[in-house]
Amino acid sequence: MQAERIEHRNIRVDNDVTLHVAIAGKGPLVVLLHGFPDFWFSYRYQIDALVDAGFRVVVPDQRGYNTSSKPSSIDGYGLVNLASDVRKLIAELGETKAHIVGHDWGGAVAWAVAMAHPEIVSRLVILNSPHPERMLAALKRPRQLLRSWYMFVFQLPRIPEAILRRGDFAVLAKAIKNEPSRPGAVSDDDIAQYREAWSQAGAIEGMLAWYRAMFRKDLKIRMKRVEAKVLVLWGDGDPHLGTEVATPLEKLVPNARVEMVRGASHWVHVDAPEIVNREMIAFLKGEA
Numbered sequence: 001m002q003a004e005r006i007e008h009r010n011i012r013v014d015n016d017v018t019l020h021v022a023i024a025g026k027g028p029l030v031v032l033l034h035g036f037p038d039f040w041f042s043y044r045y046q047i048d049a050l051v052d053a054g055f056r057v058v059v060p061d062q063r064g065y066n067t068s069s070k071p072s073s074i075d076g077y078g079l080v081n082l083a084s085d086v087r088k089l090i091a092e093l094g095e096t097k098a099h100i101v102g103h104d105w106g107g108a109v110a111w112a113v114a115m116a117h118p119e120i121v122s123r124l125v126i127l128n129s130p131h132p133e134r135m136l137a138a139l140k141r142p143r144q145l146l147r148s149w150y151m152f153v154f155q156l157p158r159i160p161e162a163i164l165r166r167g168d169f170a171v172l173a174k175a176i177k178n179e180p181s182r183p184g185a186v187s188d189d190d191i192a193q194y195r196e197a198w199s200q201a202g203a204i205e206g207m208l209a210w211y212r213a214m215f216r217k218d219l220k221i222r223m224k225r226v227e228a229k230v231l232v233l234w235g236d237g238d239p240h241l242g243t244e245v246a247t248p249l250e251k252l253v254p255n256a257r258v259e260m261v262r263g264a265s266h267w268v269h270v271d272a273p274e275i276v277n278r279e280m281i282a283f284l285k286g287e288a
Contacts, residue, residue, distance in 0.1 A: 001044040013088040017069040022059040025051035032059040035104020037172045039066040039197045045273035053281045064206025066197040077213040079221045083112040103127035115224040124230045131248035154211040169198045182271045230256040231283040235264030
């Protein structure tokens with residue numbers, strides 16, 4: 001990643017929410033949405049490739065993360081608000097539409113944007129993040145419940161914060177560095193940047209608030225049909241999400257194509273950046 005190509009800005013998307021964003025390139029807008037426990041740096045292998053392909057790339061630290069605003073109320077982290085952040089960010093950048101790319105929780109927000117604000121979505125790329133209907137159905141099965149045990153632990157007060165901060169964020173660092181299947185995909189210098197993001201005041205609480213908001217019915221996005229064209233790129237070695245949740249229901253997402261990336265983990269864009277970048281760019285250009 002060529003750091004000199006990236007402009008860092010703070011953009012207000014609500015009365016009390018300002019997002020730090022990394023911006024690079026010129027051309028059609030692509031918004032990259034990170035997941036847990038990431039921040040904009042998650043897409044370090046994608047930014048240059050997209051810029052070189054002729055896109056304007058915008059990568060926000062979503063609310064609660066790194067130096068972006070961290071609302072104190074759990075209600076502030078519902079998908080309705082998270083999707084609204086993306087809509088307002090696109091408008092603040094002077095655009096009416098954008099391609100949306102999302103990984104993990106960023107994928108959940110991307111799905112939410114496509115359902116709540118379809119008029120602003122050109123094309124959608126999803127990286128190891130099931131459609132909400134698939135995820136809700138999967139959580140009723142013992143196998144997925146075992147895989148998602150941490151979601152329920154995160155509902156506890158104070159204890160998860162203490163666990164995640166222990167040993168200079170050892171649990172989070174282990175997940176980021178050891179879960180990817182590609183040797184050397186995450187360096188010690190990368191982990192140092194992650195630790196700096198996690199150490200921001202209120203960041204751990206904000207990151208956990210996403211999980212605490214997910215079970216509140218009044219914070220959910222209304223399930224609607226997604227008409228945009230969708231490319232799902234799925235690392236089939238994901239320890240958290242099985243391949244059975246990768247393909248959305250055709251009646252809800254009629255224009256989806258799913259491509260399995262063999263041997264890649266949950267961090268498919270880190271494990272297989274050449275494959276992800278090639279497939280994503282061809283799709284966004286309408287070539288595939």
